[in-house]
Amino acid sequence: MAETLVQIEKDFLKYVEKIVAYNEAIAVMAWDLRTGAPKKGVEQRSKVIGLLSAEVFKLSTSSEMKYFLDALLSEEGRKELSEITIKTAEDCKKNFDRMNKIPAEEYEEFVILQSKSESVWEDAKKKAEFSIFQPYLEKLVEKTNRFIKYWDWEGNPYNALLDLYEPGMTVEVLNPVFNEVRKGIIPLLEKIERHGKKVDTSFLFHPFPKEAQRELCIEILNQMGYDFEAGRLDETVHPFETALNPGDVRVTTNYNINDFRVALFGTIHEGGHALYEQNISTDLVGTTLAGGASMGIHESQSLFNENMIGRSRAFWKRNYSLLKQYSSGQFEHVDLEDFYRAINEVKPSLIRIEADELTYPLHIIVRYELEKGIFNEEIAVKDLPAIWNEKYKEYLGITPDHDGVGVLQDIHWAGGSFGYFPSYALGIIYAAQMRNALLKEMPNFDELIEKGELNKIRQWFTEKVHRFGKLKKPLEILHDATGEGLNPKYLLTYLEEKYTEIYQL
């Protein structure tokens, strides 16, 4: 290998290390802002974060970066250099191309519009008036459409947005998959509503002291294999997971005294994200590849843990007595089967983040269809509320009383995050497909859960998913782990089996 190429590789990796370091600093400050930073320091802190983010932007789009990428991704580079270097360069190049194609002033306008829109959206949601938000959403869509024109993509223009969150994902792949999911879930839901045995959930809503909830959450995180020497659990209004580096992956949760499920399932969910980040190969530390492959793959890890482990019968066979121990007597006279049914109650609801496992994908599919319509100029922003309500009626059988619990419920669009929603449904489809592959290799899956040997399951995911970080694309990970492409039938079979039994259909 040419002397210069060796040197360029070395310089490039050092340069990337700096970007990664700045991003860690930003992430620590962002975590701090959400876990109790004093409010009078927020303004200055936001400036500091803005300044460092601008620095990251500069480093990522500089002529120095271009020089590195041209040299490393040359024919010689691709032949001679390590996989990690090449994939890191490709990851940087994707980002470079995307950012560099947007004129700087347009990007700046977009960033300002985003933050304005978020506060307008907040107000509109509170007042349940879409018309307040509409002009901002129109501008966000208009600007996003301009960006799409600057970028390279194939097929449907919405593919350019999908690719931001789920590299390689397309409308062509998603359309048939989401249709099949929708057509599978709706009849099952109708059957449950018409013929299902009613579920009693009243015993869930008793006071459960916060400190006891916290201890329970810690015990469950330990059982999952979450490493507290490489993480910590804090309290925030909105739970999240943040990976500062693979040795420092934090989760937060929110405690509702009268509904322990919020903290417990929230913690298991964020814990699932955290297991991913804690188990990325240490070879990738210091590169941009030390992170999840995509939003969807990330969500597969959280949803697998939350629903396929945390809401399984086997898990509660193991942990029901533990729950009883920490709670203040509310489950004393509730038997395990009734408890299991209660935490798996199916009930179409208006709010996505409160949805159950069965109806959740329908919430996502509504949003997918709307976004796709917008960016194909088939749906106008002004018509969104009406179409939203129609689709909720059609898919979930319910209609929002007002836009505050309808089209205005999510912050995503206000932040200009179009193309993000599908990841949530992809997550559960990936999860079910991986669960199927896992069951083939570990037919004693339920037994492991019942014994509390979740770490063995975690190891399977580390082997197949976690360790690769961003070395592989989402569909590559899925294929290598399951032997096939995206296939929604595993999700439908899983749901059918689980809910047929729970509702005694």
Next chain:
Amino acid sequence: MAETLVQIEKDFLKYVEKIVAYNEAIAVMAWDLRTGAPKKGVEQRSKVIGLLSAEVFKLSTSSEMKYFLDALLSEEGRKELSEITIKTAEDCKKNFDRMNKIPAEEYEEFVILQSKSESVWEDAKKKAEFSIFQPYLEKLVEKTNRFIKYWDWEGNPYNALLDLYEPGMTVEVLNPVFNEVRKGIIPLLEKIERHGKKVDTSFLFHPFPKEAQRELCIEILNQMGYDFEAGRLDETVHPFETALNPGDVRVTTNYNINDFRVALFGTIHEGGHALYEQNISTDLVGTTLAGGASMGIHESQSLFNENMIGRSRAFWKRNYSLLKQYSSGQFEHVDLEDFYRAINEVKPSLIRIEADELTYPLHIIVRYELEKGIFNEEIAVKDLPAIWNEKYKEYLGITPDHDGVGVLQDIHWAGGSFGYFPSYALGIIYAAQMRNALLKEMPNFDELIEKGELNKIRQWFTEKVHRFGKLKKPLEILHDATGEGLNPKYLLTYLEEKYTEIYQL
């Protein structure tokens, strides 16, 4: 004013804002490391901090910085520009000159030596063997001597080191002052030991639950005027205060279940530092001037609050019932006077950080005399343990059993921080001198404390000290606040009065 000068000023302030932003990011990460960051992330985090620190170093010593400083500190600049700009430029220039005069590779060697020496020192202290640490300390002294040769200074070479922590302070000023303090304290101490009424402290050491200690500390911080909307209180092994920005000034404390004094007086001490930083003028935010004027002035604020308020009779007239309320009955049968005497017990001890108010300056004077001796080549490193022990015998009347509780007790020298110790004694001298000035303006000082109106006292300090940040030099602040130069007689009078009464001499 010339167009270009206006532009240069603008660019310079933006440039400085970036340095300040990086320093805030570093400070947040350092705070985080000390308040529960998971240990497996520490290595990567340290790299991130190192990388950002290197960036700050680069920015502070760049040719761009030189260009700014030359233009702004020109005759025209000094005539035309605002005080804040000029003082910021002077502050940057001081730093620039100091760093730029050291060859880069020598500085790097020093940084590596520092961190090595700290771990060697830790080992040496544990084993109580000075010989393990000696070669490292010799190297640190040797390198520091080289730095002194690179720098500009007048009079005694040790002045170059004093100036690092106490701008403008010199051996010529300190010698007579420290001599007077020493000659004042030693006879008072001997008198107490020979004729003083014995003090009972046994009731201090009862179990006092941590949560109750924490609540008490919060109440006292509120009383002091510490703004919890611009700060927070956390737990760490070693208490500290850190100012991320003037709207985010955090304190930490350490709880000893069997000695509530550790947390309470520690919190008041750090709270005093925090009052300083919270009340710096907002005009200085974003410049390098938004910080304490010096280590000594900073220490004057913490020691004033800890000793002259927190250990005063008036304070406990106000707060003794509060203390009783939070504690678990240990003070039920102890009257206020006995309590007041107990928390002001004088007892020569070997360990500086455990010393009482009266003997504390003697610990510092020992260190001052040794450092001055070393950098005047009158004392060799190898002779430090023997001279240390002699001085402890002479000044405090006690001799260490071994070097672990003698010359090896402090980390400062291992970190290459020579010239730092005098600030601690200066702090208490400044504090007493300011107290005297304050008493003239507020003869009802004790009454204010007794009424819990500490905020009025805090306002006086904000007016005279806090708001200026680094706009003024330490002795300038002292002079403007008290009408005279450094004068130790106020400390001696204060100590004499207080302890004559307590010990009924």
